Amino acid sequence: MPDTDKLPSKVYGWLDERLGLTEIVALAGHKRVPEHKHSFWYYWGGITLFFFIVMCFTGVLLLLYYRPGEEAYESVRMITYEIHFGWLIRSTHSWAANLMVASAFVHMFSTYFMKAYRKPREFLWWSGLGLLSLAMLFGFSGYLLPMDELAFFATKVGLAIPGTIPVVGPWISDLVRGGPEISAYTISRFFALHVVILPALFIPLLMFHLALVQKHGMSIPESEEAKPESERKSIPFFPNFAMKDLAMWLIALNVLALLAAVFPWSLGPAADPLKPAPADIHPEWYFMTSFQILKIFGAWFPGAVGEFLGLASFNLGVVLWAIVPLFDPTSKSGKWGVRATYFGMFMLAAILVTTIWGYAVLPATP
Ligand code: HEM
Incomplete structure (x- = not known):
């Protein structure tokens, strides 16, 4: 055995x-x-x-x-x-x-x-x-x-x-x-x-x-x-x-x-x-921010100018978000550290507000 x-x-x-x-x-x-x-x-x-x-x-x-x-x-x-x-x-x-x-x-x-x-x-x-x-x-x-x-x-x-x-x-x-x-x-x-x-x-x-x-x-x-x-x-x-x-x-x-x-x-x-598109058509929730930003700028500036400005401001936000480590590199960086925290709060609020806004203005399903 x-x-x-x-x-x-x-x-x-x-x-x-x-x-x-x-x-x-x-x-x-x-x-x-x-x-x-x-x-x-x-x-x-x-x-x-x-x-x-x-x-x-x-x-x-x-x-x-x-x-x-x-x-x-x-x-x-x-x-x-x-x-x-x-x-x-x-x-x-x-x-x-x-x-x-x-x-x-x-x-x-x-x-x-x-x-x-x-x-x-x-x-x-x-x-x-x-x-x-x-x-x-x-x-x-x-x-x-x-x-x-x-x-x-x-x-x-x-x-x-x-x-x-x-x-x-x-x-x-x-x-x-x-x-x-x-x-x-x-x-x-x-x-x-x-x-x-x-x-x-x-x-x-x-x-x-x-x-x-x-x-x-x-x-x-x-x-x-x-x-x-x-x-x-x-x-x-x-x-x-x-x-x-x-x-x-x-x-x-x-x-x-x-x-x-x-x-x-x-x-x-x-x-x-x-068939015509259903009235309440929208992208997935995680694309709602970009969708809504394009819509807002499109309403403010009709035509290609609105599209361009919407896309430019969205991309600017993404680029700034990506380069934050370069502006706030160490914990002893004082004012940049505080600015980065405010920027984070702004981005979080912007994502939440545009997403909720995007859903709120969708037309009801017929
Ligand atoms: C999408 C798939 C992702 C996976 C599977 C993943 C996985 C992980 C894991 C397992 C850790 C170690 C534990 C933890 O801190 O939770 C970690 C750490 C980290 N991740 Fe991610 N991650 C992802 C996306 C991201 C994103 C979107 C960011 C920011 C843009 C990010 C930034 C970081 C950072 C900075 C750390 C270090 C945390 C620390 O040292 O305290 N990760 N990740």
Whole structure:
């Protein structure tokens, strides 16, 4: 009879010899996570990561039945109404995508107000902005794939935004659409973007982001920096913080399961380009700010001038947001630190106000 008590340690020993597990565990245990009254915000990067993992897993399952091109709508109808638990996988995928973008926004603003973008974490900030942009593109490209009425018209509205860029705008829109109108070619292009190009960009950028977190460790807010080192508290990343992270993932999973099961993702009628667009058509909530800014400027300055000014002010906001680490590089930077905090408040308020405003002025569904 083999000695089964010793089996786990024998397996561990066998793996350790080949993979150096003890060194990896020691490295993780070496890393410490600061503990203070703002520690709650440290979980949001991990929560975003969790939703991304769920998206990959459920996305692969959807690929088993989804067919891009002319049959796109029919295949999603089959997933939703005929395949066992197909509706649940689809609903989980769509909810996870929305929750991922939402938690990435929470993570971005929390790292912003904790000033985690400061030296030497500038590249964490920039890679994070890249990840958020890619996450939004994941959402935009995925939205069209079912090719139902809402997806069709919302994508039409969405593609009108890059179309307003002077000179190259219409060319970009045509390239993305695969012609002057949304068609089966557009679905093929969006599908390639959604399952090949975006993952190929997102995953290496995510690895870079996480490697930088490993290199620099977690930043501490200014209130902690003011304390002498002996008074600062911290816990080992492994196993203490990792277990807390896991508990957060469990809560995130519960929220996701509840939303996906209680509010299943709907599928409208098949898109009919000859029908007029529904009155309340609008892009996904995370594009509402850009949509609303374009609308406001369009109302103030009719024609191309309004489009240009709307696009210019939106892009100016994005560029300023990206270069904040250069203006507020260290915690001893005094007035720039305070200005950056006010700028963060302004940006948060601008996003909230334009999003709520955008929804408030939508015409009611007939
Ligand atoms: C969209 C996908 C993203 C994923 C999966 C992700 C993941 C993570 C993880 C796991 C951490 C370490 C724990 C934490 O602070 O929460 C982290 C840290 C960080 N992330 Fe992200 N992140 C993403 C997007 C962003 C965005 C949009 C920004 C800002 C523009 C950003 C900026 C940062 C910064 C500055 C840190 C360092 C925090 C510190 O040192 O206190 N990340 N990220």
